[in-house]
Amino acid sequence: MKPPVFDYQDPASVEEALELLARHGAAAKVLAGGQSLMPLLNLRLARPEVVVDINRIDALDYLTEESGWLRVGARVRQRRLEREAEVRRMVPLLTEAVRFVGHPQIRNRGTVCGSLAHADPAAELPAVAVAVGARLVARSRSGVREIPAEEFFTGPLTTALRPDELLAEARFPCTGPDWGWAFLEVSNRHGDYALCAVAAGVRAGDGRIQDARLAYAGAGPVPVRLREAEAALVEHSDLEEGIRAASAEARRVLQPDGDLHASSEFRRHLAAVLTARTVRLAWTRARTRSGGAHA
Amino acid sequence: MREPLRTVQLEVNGAAYTVTVPVRKTLADVLREDLQLTGTHVGCEQGVCGACTVWLDGEPVRSCLLLAIQAAGHRVTTVEALGTVDRLHPVQEAFWENHGLQCGFCTPGILMTVVAFLREHPAPSRQQIREALAGHLCRCTGYQNIVRAVEDAARRLQARRT
Ligand SMILES: Cc1cc2nc3c(=O)[nH]c(=O)nc-3n(C[C@H](O)[C@H](O)[C@H](O)COP(=O)(O)OP(=O)(O)OC[C@H]3O[C@@H](n4cnc5c(N)ncnc54)[C@H](O)[C@@H]3O)c2cc1C
Ligand code: FES
Ligand code: FES
Numbered sequence: 001m002k003p004p005v006f007d008y009q010d011p012a013s014v015e016e017a018l019e020l021l022a023r024h025g026a027a028a029k030v031l032a033g034g035q036s037l038m039p040l041l042n043l044r045l046a047r048p049e050v051v052v053d054i055n056r057i058d059a060l061d062y063l064t065e066e067s068g069w070l071r072v073g074a075r076v077r078q079r080r081l082e083r084e085a086e087v088r089r090m091v092p093l094l095t096e097a098v099r100f101v102g103h104p105q106i107r108n109r110g111t112v113c114g115s116l117a118h119a120d121p122a123a124e125l126p127a128v129a130v131a132v133g134a135r136l137v138a139r140s141r142s143g144v145r146e147i148p149a150e151e152f153f154t155g156p157l158t159t160a161l162r163p164d165e166l167l168a169e170a171r172f173p174c175t176g177p178d179w180g181w182a183f184l185e186v187s188n189r190h191g192d193y194a195l196c197a198v199a200a201g202v203r204a205g206d207g208r209i210q211d212a213r214l215a216y217a218g219a220g221p222v223p224v225r226l227r228e229a230e231a232a233l234v235e236h237s238d239l240e241e242g243i244r245a246a247s248a249e250a251r252r253v254l255q256p257d258g259d260l261h262a263s264s265e266f267r268r269h270l271a272a273v274l275t276a277r278t279v280r281l282a283w284t285r286a287r288t289r290s291g292g293a294h295a
Numbered sequence: 296m297r298e299p300l301r302t303v304q305l306e307v308n309g310a311a312y313t314v315t316v317p318v319r320k321t322l323a324d325v326l327r328e329d330l331q332l333t334g335t336h337v338g339c340e341q342g343v344c345g346a347c348t349v350w351l352d353g354e355p356v357r358s359c360l361l362l363a364i365q366a367a368g369h370r371v372t373t374v375e376a377l378g379t380v381d382r383l384h385p386v387q388e389a390f391w392e393n394h395g396l397q398c399g400f401c402t403p404g405i406l407m408t409v410v411a412f413l414r415e416h417p418a419p420s421r422q423q424i425r426e427a428l429a430g431h432l433c434r435c436t437g438y439q440n441i442v443r444a445v446e447d448a449a450r451r452l453q454a455r456r457t
């Protein structure tokens with residue numbers, strides 16, 4: 001048998017799950033979709049004493065809109081994002097990015113919150129969370145706190161969650177009407193983790209970019225938003241000049257590690273090229289968007 | 296630590312099985328070792344190769360990344376349910392006719408993915424087929440004949456429907 005011996009608990013309620021996490025702390029691991037944790041167990045890179053399986057908690061299986069926010073419960077599978085048309089209307093960047101996550105077989109099990117909690121620096125959904133300004137709802141027996149995405153990711157595979165906390169929900173702000181969004185990545189093969197990925201959003205008005213968001217995956221220890229590059233897009237009235245400045249900024253600021261898949265220099269090159277492509281695409285979409293429909 | 300066990304009822308290919316298994320045992324291993332359903336193959340055990348792909352409630356998933364006890368309360372379908380030696384599934388026929396396999400190690404997982412894929416995409420493009428196969432590794436065929444087999448399978452299924 002591949003996984004190490006562990007004790008298995010499958011609570012039916014959030015309260016029971018929080019009780020187990022409070023009792024076992026760092027000796028426990030939450031099991032959501034298992035698409036990252038199970039490989040780690042099979043390789044015995046993770047050796048939790050207790051596995052707390054949240055798949056029986058029906059109360060965590062919700063995808064709803066509330067006051068301009070898309071709320072995604074911890075049991076929502078990644079696949080559901082691509083299947084529900086409403087998600088595309090509310091947070092088009094999620095629909096676009098989730099297709100790059102592994103393969104359908106992986107997304108059928110893998111959860112949205114699990115991907116955020118796992119915090120792989122090359123993962124797509126954390127970059128989306130940072131780009132749109134998502135808020136992550138952590139619950140423990142001692143209460144609830146909402147963590148802004150940019151403060152949530154603290155290092156490779158490391159987040160601001162405490163061992164006794166469950167990431168119960170991720171909240172994504174619904175897009176404004178004059179925004180356009182785009183997500184592109186380069187990977188070695190379709191479905192692999194990104195060598196570099198860029199999430200871009202622009203707000204169009206008076207024939208130019210009024211506001212912008214740029215976030216990068218695979219370009220450092222955590223997904224990053226580049227405010228200097230965003231500012232460059234807003235400052236230049238000429239789109240292509242703005243794109244040149246933003247791409248140069250990305251190349252200058254980002255410090256991705258090199259590994260056997262791609263050197264640091266190549267990743268920076270990709271970041272610059274993908275900045276230009278995503279911004280152009282987002283711009284076209286922002287201008288052609290009428291009242292919320294997204295081409 | 297002593298080995299924690301659990302007794303669960305599994306529904307596999309429409310049949311009910313009661314098994315008592317270590318909680319850490321994957322569905323792939325329980326299918327093969329406890330239920331003797333050895334059609335499901337185990338390659339990488341990290342979700343990468345796709346050989347272990349089965350359906351959980353009709354959707355393809357990796358059985359190496361599921362604990363067997365997690366499948367309780369769900370419908371599991373393995374390659375054994377697709378067809379028999381005498382009556383192959385049209386997709387199996389297409390793989391046979393198009394030489395879509397050599398050693399056959401990757402084939403059960405690919406079949407489970409392809410049958411589910413063709414349900415959603417009855418007339419797929421070559422590009423869509425290639426993307427659908429991306430979650431599977433084949434060390435033998437070079438994929439060309441697998442792509443051909445899937446194209447042919449789509450035609451066979453279409454012909455059956457009309
Ligand atoms: C072949 C393959 C290819 C993949 N490719 C990609 C890819 O291209 N891009 C990508 O982003 N990902 C990829 N993944 C990973 C996949 O997206 C996972 O689904 C995701 O990383 C983790 O989500 P999960 O629900 O499966 O979490 P699990 O594997 O169950 O858990 C992962 C970690 O997060 C913790 N955790 C999970 N949920 C919670 C919660 N609610 N609260 C607190 N902690 C929690 C767990 O304790 C564990 O440490 C791939 C996986 C495989 C097997
Ligand atoms: S054995 Fe499950 S994906 Fe390789
Ligand atoms: S036929 Fe041998 S691995 Fe695919």
